[in-house]
Amino acid sequence: MTAQAALRITGAVAKVAGPARASQARGRTGARRSQRPVSEPEPELTPQPQRRRGWWGVLAGAESIAMLAAGAATAAVLAGAWETSQARDRAVPGLMLAGEDVGGLDREHIDEIATAAGERSLDRSLSLAAGSVTTTTTARALGAVPDPAAVVDQALDYGHSGDLIADLRARARARAGRADLRIGMRFDAREALAELLELAPAVDTMSVPTRLDLEARKVLPAARGTALLPYDSLSSVAIGLASGLDRIELAVAHKPPVADPLAAQLADQGLDSLDVGVVLGTFSTPYSMEASSADRTFNLKVGAAALDGHVLMPGERFSFNEVVGERSAENGYRWAPGISGGQIVDSVGGGICQVASTMFGAGFFAGLEIVNARPHSRPSGYVDMGLDATVVWDTVDLVLRNPFEFPVVIHMTVSQGQVRGEILGPQRTHQVAFERSLVESMPYETVYRSDPRLRTGAEVVAQRGMRGFKIERVRKLYRGGTVDSEQSWELVYPATREIIRIGTDPSGEVPEQTSQPPLRDPAASMRIMQ
Structure with missing residues (x-):
């Protein structure tokens, strides 16, 4: 203006x-006239001298x-x-530059502050974000060079646009300490490209389907893979450095999705989600961590891995043999001791019955329907009678059924001397009780076999005998403190014969005599509640 x-x-x-x-x-004149009576004649106006009217005009003009x-x-x-x-020779009061007050300063002093701040800003932390990956670097590593001249001009132009309203607002922000200018940067594209190429492998990820994190009891959604576009990201780096940003978003390409069997399985059942947040039932059995049992432990891990993460849909049957498959060397199993025909013998996949028994126990306490389960031919040392299950490919199977209206997931681990099984789902509908009572104890027989390696008359117990037992197993499902349903089974564990080798060679070996702890019958009754 x-x-x-x-x-x-x-x-x-x-x-x-x-x-x-x-x-x-x-x-005002009209008002005075209106005060006279209407009937009075209008008085004759006497002409005023010209001199008086001139003075009024002069006074009005002067005003x-x-x-x-x-x-x-x-x-x-x-x-x-x-x-x-509007003069642009000094910054408006209160204006900040890289955190320093430059209000009222001239170009020379602002330039000194900008140059020093620009040099410091080269080593400040700077985030490069590429998809889900974020890395920290510095402007110096990206080949940046400060541009103090540009911010000096910006400081002197601030609040001096010529637009009255806009300038008043800008100056108010400066006085309130809310105007802080940043040092812009130029950069060497070659150094920035080298930094981006080094970052690229960390950004590169594969597309993944829906997954289960059963330790955390979470379902991880499917995700598309990403790949960094280093050359396309150079423009983002240039803009970010010029603007003084603390975080620069890089250019990323998304890879196509992969097949998602779990999502497809849920979709086939009309389900759009899976909940594994609650343990419906759990069971664990111990195993030896001695080096001599390494092959058996290996078999436990192979079998457990085949079960872990298996989803059982509402009403669906679970077959141990179908899910785990044949216990063969081709499938990764080793020779190890196992029970067969009431005796401990080496077989490929020895120890797999412990995985089956652990699975049975978890399913029992989860309330899964027991379609088919056969106990061992002799009591086992790692599980109580009534909670074990034997399997033989492909004749003897463990079959359970999901009776719930929601899917359940099997979680099986082998670690630190424990085989642990869990059945996971969204909610627990019942408390479950296992009850066992001893019905009958049966003696074992002793068999003698000649051994020409031993001295005549010497005896060695090749297999210790075990009494047989008949038990009753009961499962009670409680809802609200009262029994909602009850099932019972009569199970028989045949006696295990004792085998004694007798020497027949007068000059044979004399075996070392060892003592065995006395046999103990199981408790007359047992009850476990989950």
């Missing part, structure tokens, strides 16, 4: 004010001129003050 413009505005105001006062005078002069003077003062405030 100039002084001439202000005078033009003042003149316009004066022109409007003059007629207004004349109108007000006529209004208008005085008002015009005062408006012009005020406008000139305001215009001069505005033009002075």
